Amino acid sequence: MSSARREIALLANPVAGMGRAAGVADEALARLRAAGIVVHALAGRDADEALDLARAAVADGVDALVVVGGDGIVNLGLQATATTPTPLGIVPAGTGNDVARYVGLTRKDPLAATDRVVRALTTGSRRTFDLARTGGRFYATVLAAGFDALVNERANRMTWPRGQMRYNLATLLELRTFEPRPYVLDLDGRTLTTEAMLVAIGNGPSFGGGLRIAEGALLDDGLLDVVIIKPISKPELVRTYPRLFKGTHTTHPQYERHLVRRVTVAAPGIVGYADGERFGPLPLTIECVPAALEVLA
Incomplete structure (x- = not known):
């Protein structure tokens, strides 16, 4: 897939942040598309189906998987992207958001987080993290x-x-x-x-x-x-x-x-x-x- 095309998958946890994440996901989707990014919005009926969809998107060669919510949806996203060249983007909208804090993001300004995703997709900016693994899960x-x-x-x-x-x-x-x-x-x-x-x-x-x-x-x-x-x-x-x-x-x-x-x-x-x-x-x-x-x- 051409990097110039910038095609991503977007996965949200609509109940994160006591329901706040659904609205944040809609705003992020609009912002990403306005920046010329092709966005595939993923919606699983449960966590297992959402993970299957995320893994399929990564296998298809999207330029990034972007998740909206808290640490739970980040955890699901990293199961799909860990040990692959596909980067994970984070728009924090949950209760905990510790992983987002690791990269200097907070839920107070989700649009700023979305803009950072856009910039990183344009510039290729990445941070590389270790992960912990137990029983096949990261x-x-x-x-x-x-x-x-x-x-x-x-x-x-x-x-x-x-x-x-x-x-x-x-x-x-x-x-x-x-x-x-x-x-x-x-x-x-x-x-x-x-x-x-x-x-x-x-x-x-x-x-x-x-x-x-x-x-x-x-x-x-x-x-x-x-x-x-x-x-x-x-x-x-x-x-x-x-x-x-x-x-x-x-x-x-x-x-x-x-x-x-x-x-x-x-x-x-x-x-x-x-x-x-x-x-x-x-x-x-x-x-x-x-x-x-x-x-x-």
């Missing part, structure tokens, strides 16, 4: 494998309230009964047995809408950041939580960090979540896949 941000994962699991069972408040309530409910879990980790062949409140496997530094749990994680170093928060009291956990937004929790005496290429994490009763998506019960083995993703930037 993720870009952080795999939650502790207290934070239990909060996600509870929040997904709740129908009220909507948005971030649901996660805040789930956090309070989970905190009432949570106890540290016994973990066994294989860190590049070295076994570590410990109790922990939280274990997180970071490809990037943040998840959950800006929680910088893996502060210092780099997207292009070929390594995963394994973060462990060892047992602390519940009041101390509540006091420490706000520090996650600034990344200053790294000075806490119960904080531990390991840099690895591959990790297996096992603990009872934990389901892993990454990019806001359910990845499945532990144990999980996660490996870094260097330079796996091209992002329009």
